[in-house]
Amino acid sequence: MRIATWNVNSIRSRVDRVEAWLHRSDVDVLAIQETKAREDQFPYQRFTDLGYEVAHHGLNQWNGVAILSRVGLDDIAIGFDGDPGFGDPVAPEARSIGATCGGVRIWSLYVPNGRALGDPHMDYKLAWLEQLRQRAGDWAADGTPLALCGDWNVAPQDEDVWSMEYFVDKTHVSPPERAAFNAFLDDGFVDVARPYTPGPGTYTYWDYQQLAFPKRRGMRIDFVLGSAGLTERVSGAAIDREERKGKGASDHAPVIVGLDGDDGAAAERVTT
DNA sequence: ATGGTCGCGCAGCGA
Numbered sequence: 708m709r710i711a712t713w714n715v716n717s718i719r720s721r722v723d724r725v726e727a728w729l730h731r732s733d734v735d736v737l738a739i740q741e742t743k744a745r746e747d748q749f750p751y752q753r754f755t756d757l758g759y760e761v762a763h764h765g766l767n768q769w770n771g772v773a774i775l776s777r778v779g780l781d782d783i784a785i786g787f788d789g790d791p792g793f794g795d796p797v798a799p800e801a802r803s804i805g806a807t808c809g810g811v812r813i814w815s816l817y818v819p820n821g822r823a824l825g826d827p828h829m830d831y832k833l834a835w836l837e838q839l840r841q842r843a844g845d846w847a848a849d850g851t852p853l854a855l856c857g858d859w860n861v862a863p864q865d866e867d868v869w870s871m872e873y874f875v876d877k878t879h880v881s882p883p884e885r886a887a888f889n890a891f892l893d894d895g896f897v898d899v900a901r902p903y904t905p906g907p908g909t910y911t912y913w914d915y916q917q918l919a920f921p922k923r924r925g926m927r928i929d930f931v932l933g934s935a936g937l938t939e940r941v942s943g944a945a946i947d948r949e950e951r952k953g954k955g956a957s958d959h960a961p962v963i964v965g966l967d968g969d970d971g972a973a974a975e976r977v978t979t
Numbered sequence: 980a981t982g983g984t985c986g987c988g989c990a991g992c993g994a
Binding site for chain 1: 982983986
């Protein structure tokens, strides 16, 4: 079994690339973030035609999360939007969806962007992460393998950004954000891709601006955090940096995790 | 190539 997470930055503008990527990557479950689509705008048919079941949670043209699965898609749950304490400071946003796929509990998560240190959105981000952590403990309690997949908008280690000097007084690396992320690790969740994709320089996101990708100015902010029951089954992982290349790429690369002997290796890609 | 972002939706904001 092979799972993956990918912030696609609009499913409508990325559907051809996602479809082609699924074709060559042999992924059983894909957690998608930033679909930027309402329910009526999501291209369900394109993925059902490929043999995937689809669960999508989208409220507007921002954010939005989905899970594609060809190994079953059950017990779909929407996270947070309507819960006390989770009101976005500006507007309700679709940031989490969960489902059980092939016996693994998958969550697709789009952690709020704090925008700036001291901004109310940063308080919201930290509160959101803490609430997620509390729930994740509940979800993992029965021993079902749990994968928290998504764009965490946190670079937990110095090597996860291209320059710590650049990130002085910026978001994603601040102590409170790192503490919020590390609290998951303290609870026993494991960043399962990292041992197979050691840094430095193994990023998952590169800004569209300033030629960040060719200059290798990236960040590692997309993670699969596994419960103990998932982590013991992980047998490989990869970041498909090739997918960031070329016209029409998302600003994020997919992160692939293989289970039960699958090496998770990104598919060979014919480049031109 | 002596510059240099996308995507939303159609102005300007968010990432």
